[in-house]
Amino acid sequence: MCKSPLHPFLTRLPKCEHHLHIEGSLSPDLLFALSAKNSTPLPPITSDPSFASPATLNARYAAFSSLDDFLAYYYIGMRVLVTPSDFSDLTYAYLARAAREGVRHAEVFFDPQAHLSRGVSIDTVVSGLLAGRRRAEAEFAGRGAKRLTVLFIPCLLRHLPVSDSAACFELMQSKGYFSRGDLAGLGLCSTELAKPPGDWAEIFAAAGRHGIRRTAHAGEEGPAGYVIAALDELGVSRIDHGVRAAEDEGVMERLAREGVMLTVCPMSNVRLKGVERIEHVPIRKFLERGVRFSINSDDPAYFEGYVQDNYCAVQEAFGLTVGEWRTIARNAVEGSWCGEERKREILGEIEEVCGRETGAALG
Numbered sequence: 001m002c003k004s005p006l007h008p009f010l011t012r013l014p015k016c017e018h019h020l021h022i023e024g025s026l027s028p029d030l031l032f033a034l035s036a037k038n039s040t041p042l043p044p045i046t047s048d049p050s051f052a053s054p055a056t057l058n059a060r061y062a063a064f065s066s067l068d069d070f071l072a073y074y075y076i077g078m079r080v081l082v083t084p085s086d087f088s089d090l091t092y093a094y095l096a097r098a099a100r101e102g103v104r105h106a107e108v109f110f111d112p113q114a115h116l117s118r119g120v121s122i123d124t125v126v127s128g129l130l131a132g133r134r135r136a137e138a139e140f141a142g143r144g145a146k147r148l149t150v151l152f153i154p155c156l157l158r159h160l161p162v163s164d165s166a167a168c169f170e171l172m173q174s175k176g177y178f179s180r181g182d183l184a185g186l187g188l189c190s191t192e193l194a195k196p197p198g199d200w201a202e203i204f205a206a207a208g209r210h211g212i213r214r215t216a217h218a219g220e221e222g223p224a225g226y227v228i229a230a231l232d233e234l235g236v237s238r239i240d241h242g243v244r245a246a247e248d249e250g251v252m253e254r255l256a257r258e259g260v261m262l263t264v265c266p267m268s269n270v271r272l273k274g275v276e277r278i279e280h281v282p283i284r285k286f287l288e289r290g291v292r293f294s295i296n297s298d299d300p301a302y303f304e305g306y307v308q309d310n311y312c313a314v315q316e317a318f319g320l321t322v323g324e325w326r327t328i329a330r331n332a333v334e335g336s337w338c339g340e341e342r343k344r345e346i347l348g349e350i351e352e353v354c355g356r357e358t359g360a361a362l363g
């Protein structure tokens with residue numbers, strides 16, 4: 001909870017979350033519980049003493065030095081996810097929390113290659129995700145605009161060979177996941193430095209030929225030029241993170257002109273040392289330049305902040321007005337991959353909540 005007088009308004013504001021890795025919602029407590037349940041004892045999975053207990057693991061998470069330092073723990077942690085119910089329970093738990101925090105539409109990333117490589121089938125992963133969504137949608141359905149809609153986006157992994165990404169994409173295609181709508185698009189994540197987006201151009205071009213929407217992590221640790229490369233060489237319609245675009249006026253101008261949305265993750269940027277403090281995330285600059293963005297949690301169990309915490313952190317750092325929050329909330333809806341009707345529903349609710357807030361301030 002933040003100290004801003006706008007805190008109650010921020011909890012009510014209808015939200016869209018577009019940048020949440022479901023494996024990044026695995027808390028140390030759940031990691032230990034699943035490790036015991038699935039007989040995947042942490043040693044010998046790892047000899048890192050940080051895995052002694054949930055508390056030591058949490059302490060280590062507070063000291064990440066970079067994206068790659070975090071990713072090492074993230075990929076070890078997810079090895080306790082084995083059965084469809086592990087994926088289903090994790091998905092449901094995240095969605096239940098998101099719904100409580102005012103999320104109306106969630107687009108959830110997952111990392112298929114990180115599961116395939118340890119013998120967990122794509123059917124296990126996808127059937128678990130879909131079951132978690134069914135349970136959440138049933139529970140949070142029937143409340144009109146206030147219901148929760150959910151899409152899934154597999155991310156290809158840049159620390160593995162491009163050929164591994166190609167095989168994974170073909171596997172997902174052969175299962176019909178995209179054409180059936182089980183998966184809503186294609187993403188790209190993991191290590192960024194020295195992994196130029198163009199290396200994945202062929203796979204993304206194939207996705208484009210099949211009408212699959214595309215997004216990519218770019219400009220998190222990598223330069224603003226990677227944001228342009230993702231647009232030009234991968235044909236993405238949005239950019240995940242993208243905060244280093246703020247270093248280049250020309251890049252920001254293009255993002256604003258083309259209405260490309262950045263899925264910004266403020267607490268993640270601080271925890272992974274992209275910036276020293278939330279105040280240094282280019283929120284104000286993006287608002288001034290007309291660059292659209294949404295606010296997201298990325299890996300909430302690792303960065304100790306869900307979506308509401310990220311909204312509060314931004315408010316405490318920047319003291320935004322109701323009008324600026326209205327712009328952010330509206331842009332998040334416009335940049336979503338849900339249908340137009342769903343967008344109209346959420347936009348309507350945003351107008352209602354913002355109108356009530358400004359009316360209350362005037363009255």
Ligand code: HPA
Nearest residue numbers: 021189190191217298299
């Ligand atoms: O923030 C991230 N960046 C790149 N890869 C990731 N995988 C999980 N989170 C991230």
Ligand SMILES: [Zn+2]
Nearest residue numbers: 021189217298
């Ligand atoms: Zn991410």
